[in-house]
Amino acid sequence: MARMKKRKTGIGRSAGKGVRTSARAKRAPGRGKQVSVAGKGALKDVDKYIAGVPEPARSRLKEMRAAIRSAVPAEAVEIISYKIPAFKTKKVLVWYAGFSKHCSLFPTASVIEEFRDELAGFTTSKGTVQFPTNKALPTALIKKMVKARVAQAQRS
Numbered sequence: 001m002a003r004m005k006k007r008k009t010g011i012g013r014s015a016g017k018g019v020r021t022s023a024r025a026k027r028a029p030g031r032g033k034q035v036s037v038a039g040k041g042a043l044k045d046v047d048k049y050i051a052g053v054p055e056p057a058r059s060r061l062k063e064m065r066a067a068i069r070s071a072v073p074a075e076a077v078e079i080i081s082y083k084i085p086a087f088k089t090k091k092v093l094v095w096y097a098g099f100s101k102h103c104s105l106f107p108t109a110s111v112i113e114e115f116r117d118e119l120a121g122f123t124t125s126k127g128t129v130q131f132p133t134n135k136a137l138p139t140a141l142i143k144k145m146v147k148a149r150v151a152q153a154q155r156s
Helices: 046-051 057-071 109-114 139-155
Strands: 077-081 084-088 092-098 102-106 129-132
Touching: 046 057, 046 077, 046 084, 057 084, 057 092, 057 102, 057 139, 077 092, 092 139, 109 139
Parallel strands: none
Antiparallel strands: 077 084, 084 092, 092 102, 102 129
16 A cells, blocks of 8 residues: 655645635734734824823924914814824825824925925934924924925815
8 A cells, every 4th residue: 555645734724725824814913013102903082192102202292283283274183194193184284203202294205305404403204304302393394394285285
């Protein structure tokens, strides 16, 4: 009688079907997932988001929120988008967020490029400006950038 080799199914394979399941499905619950500021799940409330940010970033974030609010149209609403606060009219105008050593403003890449010279003393990337928590927040500059973003959004 000939010996038959036992076929290995391997991790992530359904026995006999040859169908792969994702590696994520095999993970233990809660393992390897990034947790938001307030814990599990997406936040729905901007005030809860800000309450979860540690000081001194929380104070700077409140200043940034007030500066943004003063520059957006009255009909703009605050939402949570991509797990961070944002102001929106027909589309999202700007996002903002607090971290342990800085607060970030996300006004889009074109606005950052427009204000490149005025942002020389700050850390920037394609779509983000970081304001360190140990320095005064440049509220006048933030208002100018937000107004530029509002004008850009109204044109498109």
